[in-house]
Amino acid sequence: MLVEEIMKKDVMTLQAHNTINEALNLLNEHHIRHIPIVNEHDSVIGIISDRDIRDAAPSTLEETQNQETLNHEVKTIMTSPVITVHPLDFIEEMASIFYEHEIACVPVTKENRIVGIVTEKDLLYTLIQLTGIHEQSSQIEVKVPNKAGMLPEVTQIIGNRKINISSVFIYPYKGDQKQKIIVLRIQTMNPMPLIDELKNKGYEVLWPNIPGLSQ
Template sequence: MLVEEIMKTEVITLPPTATIQQALDLLNQHKIRHIPIIDKENHVIGIVSDRDVRDASPSIFESDEGSNNLQHEIQSIMSHPVITIHPLDFVEEIAKIFYDKEIACLPVVREGNRLVGIVTEKDMLYTMIQLTGTHVQGSHIEIKVPHRPGILPEVTAIFGKRKTNIVSVLVYPSKDDPEYKILVFRIQTMNPLPVIEDLREAGYELLAPNHTAGPLK
């Protein structure tokens, strides 16, 4: 999946000369957490978060003179340079940027660093839900398989014999044995027992569900 498929294209922005008060008003009005700061050519030159604005706002215990802080230009508190991504980047790869950099928002830019969209950590979480198929009613099956070429089509053939629709497949290494992988299937059926029995008969180690009392919801 590409970034352009999940990014928001209607982005609230401010010029660097806008005031902190203006940023505060926009954050509250639109219920957002980040505002990209752009120049006249729509280049991203900074970003401001609700935390930046909150830290710059006067405390309720300060005198009225403290409210003058809100009239300072937003460029005085913006973060820069800004980590940006491209519309044709893969979503799975930018997830690592969110994790490694511990950030909650990534502006999306095209040639010349011109802003065309934005992706937030909430967008990423929703996308992960879609990619894993958990938004679709069905059943979850995990099996442990040898890490060798051709193992995935072998396993999916078992689902195919039952004409079971596979919503999503995840593959990750086994923590206990590097010679094995864990396959996680989301299948569109409320009764996975026939498939589970077929998998066991084929000799695969079932990790979840680890019982056969009924369908897994």
């Protein structure tokens, strides 16, 4: 899946000369948490968050304290330079950027101009959709040797039962590169006949591990 498929295209932006008070009003009006700062060519030169503004704004308990701060330009509190992604980047690559840089938002740019924005909430929602967990389904985890052809073998058994597969994930078994876990979300609320068949064919089903089924 590409970034352009999940990004928000209606992006609220400000320029460096806008005030912190203007940024605060924009956050409150549109219920957003991040504002990219752009130049006259719509190139991203900085970004500010609601936390940046909270840290800069005067305390509500002391109304006369540093009120002038709200009139300062946003360039005094913005983060720069800014990490950006391209609309044709894969969301897996973007997820790695979120994790490695511990950020909560990335502007999306094309030809050095802002065209969208993605937040950690957008990314998390997308990943939830990709797992198929939002659908009525069951999850099965099967441990297999890490060799070619194992996934088709397992999915063949599922296909023979005319069961649709919502999603598939594969990861190493406890760090052992010789074993893999195939995680399948299938569109049936009664996976027990399938689990029984998988076990009868010699597969180790880790989840659900239901007592009484064939070993």
